[in-house]
Amino acid sequence: MMRRSACASKKTGQPNSTNPISCSPSDLFRTASSKASSKEMERIDNLFYSFANRSSGMIDPEGIESLCSDMEVDHTDVRILMLAWKMKAEKQGYFNLEEWRRGLKALRVDTVSKLRKALPELEKEVRRPSNFVDFYSYSFCYCLTEEKQKSIDIESICQLLDLVLGSQFRAQVDYFIEYLKIQSDYKVINLDQWMGFFRFCNEISFPDLSNYDPDLAWPLVLDNFVEWMQAKQS
Numbered sequence: 001m002m003r004r005s006a007c008a009s010k011k012t013g014q015p016n017s018t019n020p021i022s023c024s025p026s027d028l029f030r031t032a033s034s035k036a037s038s039k040e041m042e043r044i045d046n047l048f049y050s051f052a053n054r055s056s057g058m059i060d061p062e063g064i065e066s067l068c069s070d071m072e073v074d075h076t077d078v079r080i081l082m083l084a085w086k087m088k089a090e091k092q093g094y095f096n097l098e099e100w101r102r103g104l105k106a107l108r109v110d111t112v113s114k115l116r117k118a119l120p121e122l123e124k125e126v127r128r129p130s131n132f133v134d135f136y137s138y139s140f141c142y143c144l145t146e147e148k149q150k151s152i153d154i155e156s157i158c159q160l161l162d163l164v165l166g167s168q169f170r171a172q173v174d175y176f177i178e179y180l181k182i183q184s185d186y187k188v189i190n191l192d193q194w195m196g197f198f199r200f201c202n203e204i205s206f207p208d209l210s211n212y213d214p215d216l217a218w219p220l221v222l223d224n225f226v227e228w229m230q231a232k233q234s
Helices: 025-051 061-071 078-087 097-107 112-127 129-142 154-165 170-182 191-203 220-233
Strands: 151-153 188-190
Touching: 025 061, 025 097, 061 112, 078 097, 078 112, 078 129, 078 154, 097 112, 112 129, 129 154, 129 191, 151 154, 154 170, 154 188, 154 191, 170 191, 170 220, 188 191, 191 220
Parallel strands: none
Antiparallel strands: 151 188
């Protein structure tokens, strides 16, 4: 037996029909909205497959470079890392379909051109204090490329610090990078030390360091950094 359309109209000549099925404006809006959403998702998926590697079914580093090239954005631009954050991408240099859908739907974009135009707004969103702590933490975790890896080598940390914090805390980042490159106590940095430096940038008067208290719970690497800075200043 065929089902009646949800939007069936009253037949003429049946004025006394007891339960006419009609379509309210909200039903029409929902149907149109659902169709539009479905079309948008189709475009988002098609865009994904235009950059995805056929064998892996993911956008890999080569695909990301192609995307950046089409957007006319350098692949080392911090906004590409912000895009990964928006997608909640788990593996560095790779986007799967679910992550891609999540990010582009949230940004309300379905073409390369719209994605490029959305980057300034995305950057504003990330720079909000309520979001930036999460982004800063994510940046570290995104760079853990091996299973059970918990720390990142000094060279990579220096590049990441420059990319993520350089524009906000130029002096602190430059001096800390200089210190990390000349010291020999640390070969890697862990998440606690990474987050500690962000707290340091936000709370400590720089470059005079007048309110730094080594008796508080700072990572040891920061105590050593402060000692190095003080020796340098004297």
